[in-house]
Amino acid sequence: MIRDLVQKSLDDLINKPCCECDNPHFNEVNGHIVCVNCGFVSDEKVFVVYEPKAFNQAEVDARRHHELWLSFGPHTTLSAYDRDASGKKLPSKVKAKVFRMRREQNRKINSLESNLSKSRLVHKKLKPYFPKHVLTTAWNIYEKCVEEKITRGRSISEVLATSTYLATLITESPVFMFDLVNIIERAGFELPVCKRLKLTKEVESNIMRVRNVIVEKGVLEELGYKLKQPDFFDYVVTYCTRIEMPPPLIRETIDLLKCLDNASTYNLTGKSRQGLIGAAIYCIYEPFESSDELVLFAVSNLKKHVKNNLFTDRVTQRVIGYYMDVTEVTIRERSKDIKVYNLMRFAGDSLRMLDLSEDFKRSVFKSIAKLTSATYEDHFFKFHIGEFSKITGSMIYHLDNSLGPMITKEYGLPDLELESYSRVFNDFGV
Numbered sequence: 001m002i003r004d005l006v007q008k009s010l011d012d013l014i015n016k017p018c019c020e021c022d023n024p025h026f027n028e029v030n031g032h033i034v035c036v037n038c039g040f041v042s043d044e045k046v047f048v049v050y051e052p053k054a055f056n057q058a059e060v061d062a063r064r065h066h067e068l069w070l071s072f073g074p075h076t077t078l079s080a081y082d083r084d085a086s087g088k089k090l091p092s093k094v095k096a097k098v099f100r101m102r103r104e105q106n107r108k109i110n111s112l113e114s115n116l117s118k119s120r121l122v123h124k125k126l127k128p129y130f131p132k133h134v135l136t137t138a139w140n141i142y143e144k145c146v147e148e149k150i151t152r153g154r155s156i157s158e159v160l161a162t163s164t165y166l167a168t169l170i171t172e173s174p175v176f177m178f179d180l181v182n183i184i185e186r187a188g189f190e191l192p193v194c195k196r197l198k199l200t201k202e203v204e205s206n207i208m209r210v211r212n213v214i215v216e217k218g219v220l221e222e223l224g225y226k227l228k229q230p231d232f233f234d235y236v237v238t239y240c241t242r243i244e245m246p247p248p249l250i251r252e253t254i255d256l257l258k259c260l261d262n263a264s265t266y267n268l269t270g271k272s273r274q275g276l277i278g279a280a281i282y283c284i285y286e287p288f289e290s291s292d293e294l295v296l297f298a299v300s301n302l303k304k305h306v307k308n309n310l311f312t313d314r315v316t317q318r319v320i321g322y323y324m325d326v327t328e329v330t331i332r333e334r335s336k337d338i339k340v341y342n343l344m345r346f347a348g349d350s351l352r353m354l355d356l357s358e359d360f361k362r363s364v365f366k367s368i369a370k371l372t373s374a375t376y377e378d379h380f381f382k383f384h385i386g387e388f389s390k391i392t393g394s395m396i397y398h399l400d401n402s403l404g405p406m407i408t409k410e411y412g413l414p415d416l417e418l419e420s421y422s423r424v425f426n427d428f429g430v
Helices: 002-015 056-062 092-108 112-125 132-147 155-169 177-186 196-216 219-223 232-243 247-262 272-285 293-304 317-322 330-351 357-376 387-397 401-411 413-428
Strands: 026-029 032-035 043-046
Touching: 026 155, 032 092, 032 132, 112 132, 112 155, 132 219, 155 177, 155 196, 177 196, 196 219, 232 247, 232 272, 247 272, 247 330, 272 293, 272 317, 272 330, 317 330, 330 357, 387 401, 387 413, 401 413
Parallel strands: none
Antiparallel strands: 026 032, 032 043
16 A cells, blocks of 8 residues: 555656656655655655554454455465565575564464464365365364364364264265275375274274264354264265266165165175175166266276276276275175065066966066075076066066067067076076
8 A cells, every 4th residue: 555655656756857857766765755866855755654543343344454364374474485575595594583483473373273274274185075065064163163172182183084074974975984084094184103904993983082072062053063863875875976876876776775675584784884885886887888978987986086906997896895995705795685685576576567377476486586596606697687677577488488479578578588598597497
């Protein structure tokens, strides 16, 4: 502001020279406007405008027309650059003086502002891994934790990771704990140096401990957030959306898992949720060709979470195993369960719609059950979820060849395909 007044006064003098100098050159010296060439001092002066005194908060806010917009940290900065405005190197004594001034300046702000200024930089590292609404909720929780002094005695990374975990639950975008540990590790959070298994358990125990403190202090209630217990299918939506799976396929994935959840004969005890989700995702992508656009989208997004040297042009069991932090054996076994139980469900629903005798329907259903038992042997019968109608229709044809025209009409299967499946059933002794 003052510099603009000086420049305006200098421009006015240049346009209206008041001295007899052939080449007037005016400059501001100690509040006076002086001609550098002849020494002429103008009658006009540069008045230094002082800010008015402020006696209440409204006047303080009114005079903040030249301050930075930051709500935390020092409102002036001392650069660590070792040159002055003209580009000349600063002497060593001046550099040391500026260093001491910068250090003292950082000490002038209180601990709350210092914590927020440092944690903001750490929070930005999570931007590539979470949606914007999750990060906004996590930052609101963290700010409230700083005000309630929950961060005292705890690291910034620890409380910020807990705030992010709570934000995923509040926004119904939950992630598994192993995934959260991987994200904060890739984001460069300060974590204890130890073995992988111990690292996951230690970080998980610390996050849950801080979570209990945040809930007990009533931080979420003051912010108006409601902590929800995540549903199993919320995790399905999170991990399917991350690889850009279309909504119809997400619904199909949920239907595959609901069949296991509703099956009275299937025991979910001891079976990890990430293993079931990974197997369902693998079953969805198994029938597609490698050149399909859906597979290309999935592979490109999986590369962000899995090592690149594991990739082919397909969604394999190994890649899904790394994505969900389970083994290939787990993906293979859970995919068998999903296929078998969904095939039995499809066969039962399909047979109810056909005009056949009840005894024949029971024999078809028993034959399909005998066929699916081969999936748990070493030479298991391989099929994918797109072949449910083919297996059901071919089994009806295998038990009664006279029903071929009806099967072709209902399931759209040609005679050659029915005969080929019938030979496969003979090989398995059905």
